[in-house]
Amino acid sequence: MALLEGRNLRKTYQLSRRNTVEALRGVDIDIEAGEMVAIMGPSGSGKSTLMHILGLLHAPDRNGAEPRLRIDGRDMTQLSDRERTRVRATEMGFVFQSYNLVPTLTAVENVALAGEYAGVSARDARRKAREALGWVGLDRRSDHRPSELSGGEQQRVAIARSLVNAPKLLLGDEPTGNLDSKRSTEVLAMLRGFNRERGQTLLLVTHDPEVGAACDRIIRMRDGVIAGDDPGTIGAGDQPASGVAAA
């Protein structure tokens, strides 16, 4: 059984009364536990929308063929907002292009916040947050606020935040999109490392060929449908990606 199973996923945005955009026109997707998958495609191909639906940030359209979305066999389409929020807190991690850290909180507080939302006590959340910052090599910067950190450091804080609750699925929306190539390589190596060492399942939406190259599998999207589903250039992943060797 796939970790994540999606069928008939559609999403139409109503931009104005007459103007609608069909961002997803019926996508079927399976992600296995332990996979590191890239979703690639041109702008407007629906890849971000797909990630948002898989991450329970959006609900798929319910008109037309009944959508199906299962995580670990559990149906997600019937959940209330509260229940979906709960799943996001406990079973998913998110890494965004623009980091999306809370500006008034320090690194460790940002990471701990995710733990608290997942129901961990404030004290334990803080302890786990420090631990997670250690995984991304930021234990010494944990009391800095986002404005005092570089872009690469901020993204590493976001990665620590996404991992602190040991999610089943880590979703990345252009995680290297705002970083220069050196930082980008570092972050990618880090993500790859978590996949290799802990079997962390990763789903990354990206434009960046380097990211695609580091993944086990590339799903290519075009005009709201899946246009291709290939193994990555490094095959089943027995060779490290270029950045990993350096990490």
Next chain:
Amino acid sequence: MRALRNLSRRKVRTALTILGITIGIWALVVFSSMANKINSLVEGGSEYYADKVIVTDASDASGMLGAPLAASVADEVSAVDGVALAVPQVSLVFDPTTTGMTMGSSESIVGGPPVDEQYEQFDLSYAQGRGLNASDEGSSVVVLGSDLARKLGAAAGDRIDVRGREFEVVGVLAPTLTAPDTTAYVPLAIGQQLYAEELPAVVADQLGTDVVSQIVVYPASDEDPVVVAERIEASVDNVATLTGAEFDEQVGSSVSILNAIIVGVAAISLVVGGLSVINTMAMSVQERTREIGIKRAIGGSRGRVVRELVLEAGLIGLIGGLIGLALGALVISVANEAGRNSGTVLFELTLGTAAFALAFSTILGMLAGVIPAWSAARLDPVQALRYE
């Protein structure tokens, strides 16, 4: 604690929001205090005149300072059915050289015998010294109201000059916020002397010096003052009466326009203060839509995310309220201090007003925060994240 820390890390924004709230609450405190002062003046007078009948010469319609009465009229009034006690009294302006209108009660001298507490319901307490008693009769002693004592810089034991005579201050009243604050109480005889000096010679010749300006009547406890007043007018020649109900009517109507203006101003300040709280709070929460999106995306429930913001909003409201209250209190005490010498004490800040101002800014701050916070939390997280 966390909410406080979040505020301290958003210093400029928080300071501006607090400033907006401070201004609103400041206006609210100042204008409410002005309305309070006017109310307490009217209420104090009303309380003083309640359950009493003031008897004056019939030619004096106002019942205040007017044509003299022979002191012997007090005996006639005492004899009327239902009168428990009739006390002759003189009242005259404290300093005849001052003219013109003053806000609130004017400074006056009241001369009369001490009245037993069983009759007088209006409670006076003494900040210093003692009240007048029967043995003071004939001597030049005075009890000063609190504002008057402060203005004269006099304390119990001091000697002061009143209309060219030397008086010993034997007591100073605690503040009452109404007429007694600006009154100097003297024994009857010395009061009568001062009063007689002021009368035109022709009147003095006719009535002699044993004259008073009014007689204060305390009806028996089971009597209706209005009925007693009617009986006095019927059985004593040439007198007019003023009861508490009439006082309320007369003074009430003359103050009611002013009061309406003040209440109007207070209402406007409530609206202005309220809108300024709502506006600044709504803006500052709306600016955080993206933050709400982040928190929602990583698994913060709507309720929890809104709660965090509303707590901060309440705290901002409380801080703004406290500063506004402090500034308002400062302005009020400075203005009152400056106005005291001219008898123009304009403001009265009560505990109720202070508590209301704080509760108002805190609760309104939270309410003003909850609406934009809730609408941001209702957005789907992706939309909230796109907010700039």
